[in-house]
Amino acid sequence: MGKGKVLMAMSGGIDSTMSAILLQEQGYDLVGVTYRTWDSMKESCIAKEKGCCTIDAIMEAKRMAQSLGFEHHIIDFREQFHELVIRNFIDEYMEGRTPNPCVLCNATIKWGKLLEVADQFGCDFIATGHYAQIKEEDGHRYLCAAVDTRKDQTYFLWRIKEEFLARTIFPLGQYTKEEVRRMAKERGYEKLSTKTESQEICFIPNDDYRDFLKNNVDDFEQKSVPGSFVDMQGRKIGTHQGFQNYTIGQRKGLRVAFGEPRYVAGINAKKNVVKLGERDDLYTTTVRAVDCQFTDLEALLKNPKIFARIRYKSPATSATLESDGKKMKLTFDEPVWGVAPGQSVVLYQDGKVVGGGVVKK
Numbered sequence: 167m168g169k170g171k172v173l174m175a176m177s178g179g180i181d182s183t184m185s186a187i188l189l190q191e192q193g194y195d196l197v198g199v200t201y202r203t204w205d206s207m208k209e210s211c212i213a214k215e216k217g218c219c220t221i222d223a224i225m226e227a228k229r230m231a232q233s234l235g236f237e238h239h240i241i242d243f244r245e246q247f248h249e250l251v252i253r254n255f256i257d258e259y260m261e262g263r264t265p266n267p268c269v270l271c272n273a274t275i276k277w278g279k280l281l282e283v284a285d286q287f288g289c290d291f292i293a294t295g296h297y298a299q300i301k302e303e304d305g306h307r308y309l310c311a312a313v314d315t316r317k318d319q320t321y322f323l324w325r326i327k328e329e330f331l332a333r334t335i336f337p338l339g340q341y342t343k344e345e346v347r348r349m350a351k352e353r354g355y356e357k358l359s360t361k362t363e364s365q366e367i368c369f370i371p372n373d374d375y376r377d378f379l380k381n382n383v384d385d386f387e388q389k390s391v392p393g394s395f396v397d398m399q400g401r402k403i404g405t406h407q408g409f410q411n412y413t414i415g416q417r418k419g420l421r422v423a424f425g426e427p428r429y430v431a432g433i434n435a436k437k438n439v440v441k442l443g444e445r446d447d448l449y450t451t452t453v454r455a456v457d458c459q460f461t462d463l464e465a466l467l468k469n470p471k472i473f474a475r476i477r478y479k480s481p482a483t484s485a486t487l488e489s490d491g492k493k494m495k496l497t498f499d500e501p502v503w504g505v506a507p508g509q510s511v512v513l514y515q516d517g518k519v520v521g522g523g524v525v526k527k
Contacts, residue, residue, distance in 0.1 A: 169193045170290035172335060175280060176200050176238070178226030180358050181295030184346050185337040186234060187353060189293060197287050198231035198238035200224050203247035203275065204369040239287075243279055250274045252369065256383055259375065262435030263508030264413050266322075267367055273325035281330060291333050298323055299339035300331050301518070306461050307331040308518040314342040321478045324512045324522035328461055376411055386410075393438030395422060398431065398447055406440045409433050415448060415504035429504075449501035453485075455511050455523030456493045463491055466513075466520055473514045474498070476505050476525070482514050487521075494523055 172194045176182045186196055202224060224240060231238035251271045258265035276294065284292050296319045297312035307328050312318040326334070338346055350359040366373045380386050390408030397403050404422040406412065411419075416430040420442070431448050432441035453476065460466060466487065473482035474496055485498040496511065505525055513521040 171195045171197065171288060173280065173284040173287060173289040173292045174198050174231075174236075175276065175292065175294045176227035176231060177295070178223040178230065179295070179363055180346060180350055180355075180361050181297075181338060181363075182227070183230050183295075183355070183358060184350050185293055185295045186231070186236075188337040188349075189335065190234060190236075194291075196231075196234075196236040197289055198227065198236055199241055199280070199283060199287075200227040200238070201241045201243045201275070201280065203243050203251075203271070205244060239283075241283055243275055246279055247271070247275055250278075252382075256379065258508050259379060259410055260383065260389065260435070262409050262433035264506040265508045266510050267369075268322045269325055269510050272323050273327075277326045277330045277334070281333065284333070291335050293335040293337060295338055296323060296336055297338055297343075298336045300334060300336060303518070304462070304465070308461055308520070310339075310519065311514070311517045312336075312339045317343050320514075320519050321475055321510065321512050324510060324519050325459060327459075379410060391438065393440065395420075396439055396441050398441065398443045400441075403442065409435055409438055409440050412440050414506035445503075448504050450505055451498045451501050453496045453498070453502070453505050453511055454493065454526050455496070456526050458489060458492060458494050458521060458523035460489070460491070460513075460521035461519075463489060463521070466515075469515070472496075472520065475512045475514070476502055477509055487513065489521075493526075494521075 169192060172189055174182070174186045174189065174196045176186065176198045177200065186198065189196060228238045228240065251267050251274065254270055255265050255267045280292055297314055297317040298320050299310040299312060301308050301310045309320050309323055309326065309331060311320055347359045370378050383389065390410045392405050392407055393409060394402045395404035395406050407421065412430045412433060414430055414433070417427055420428065427445065428442040429445055429448055430440060431443035467489065470487040472485055472487050474485045475482045483498055483500060483502055485496040488495045507525050507527045509525050511523055511525055512519060
C-alpha cells in the first residue's frame with residue numbers, strides 16, 4: 167500500500183525533479199503540476215528568456231514527469247499571480263517600500279491556490295523542492311531550517327500557515343545541495359546534476375525592477391519625477407531621479423558624486439525625498455513590524471529571546487521580542503544594517519521558525 171497521493175510542484179530543475187524521484191522511491195503516488203505565473207515573453211522578459219516561468223522550463227517539467235511515469239498538468243495561475251503578487255509588488259515600490267514577492271507568492275499561490283488544485287486531484291499532500299523541514303513539537307507543527315544552511319529557504323516560507331504544513335512534504339530538507347546533485351548523477355541524470363539555477367525574481371529575469379516598473383506602471387515617467395536628496399539632518403544635498411529608483415542600502419547608481427560613499431538611508435514617498443547617509447547611519451538596534459504571524463505567541467512571550475533575520479542573506483541575529491500579535495518590536499543585542507520597510511523579518515528559536523512580520527517604517 168502506498169503512503170498517499172502527492173501533488174508534486176515541478177519547475178523542470180534539479181530540486182523538484184529529485185524531490186519527485188525520492189518520493190516515488192519512498193512509496194508515494196505522484197501527480198505532477200507546473201504552474202504558469204508569468205508570461206515570460208512579455209516586455210522586459212524578452213531580453214533574457216530563462217527561469218521557472220519559461221515555456222522551456224514548463225515543458226522540461228512535463229517531460230520529466232512523463233519519464234518517471236506519472237501524470238502531469240500545467241496550471242495557469244497568471245491572473246491570480248498578477249492580482250495577488252505583482253500588484254502588491256508594484257504598489258509597494260510606488261509607496262517607497264521594498265517588497266518581497268517570493269514570500270507573498272509562497273503564502274498565496276504555492277500554499278494557497280496549489281492546495282486547491284491538490285484537492286481537485288484528490289491528493290493528500292503537496293511537495294516542493296524547497297530546502298526546509300517540518301517538525302512537530304508541543305502540539306504544533308513548525309517550519310524548520312534545512313540541514314544545508316547555505317540553501318535554507320525558510321525565510322521565504324514563514325507565512326505558510328500551520329495547518330498547511332500538515333499537508334506539506336519537503337523531500338530535500340535533510341540533504342545538502344551537493345548531496346542532491348550527487349543523487350541525481352547516481353540515478354543517471356548527469357546533465358540535470360550540473361544544471362544551474364536562477365536566483366532572480368521570476369517575473370524580473372533581467373534582475374532590474376526599475377525596468378519592470380517602467381514597463382508595467384501606467385504613466386510611470388510622470389509618477390517618477392526628480393526630487394531632493396537630503397542628508398541625515400534633512401538638508402538638501404542633491405537631486406534624485408524619482409524615489410522609486412532607490413532602495414534602502416543602495417550605494418551605486420545615485421548619479422551624484424559626494425566625495426565619499428553615501429547610502430540610501432530612508433525614502434519619503436509623499437514628499438519625494440530620499441535620505442542619504444554614511445554606512446554607519448544605516449545601523450539600528452530596533453525594528454518594528456506589522457502583519458505578524460506566530461505559531462505559539464503565548465509560549466514565545468514567556469521566552470522572548472529569539473534570533474531574527476531581516477533579509478534572506480543576512481545572518482540571524484539575537485534579539486528580544488515584544489508583540490501584541492498583530493505588530494511587534496524587536497530589540498537587537500547588536501546593531502543590524504540596512505533594514506528596509508516592506509521586507510520580511512523572520513524569527514527563529516532552536517532552528518524553528520516561530521514567527522515573522524513585515525518591516526514598517
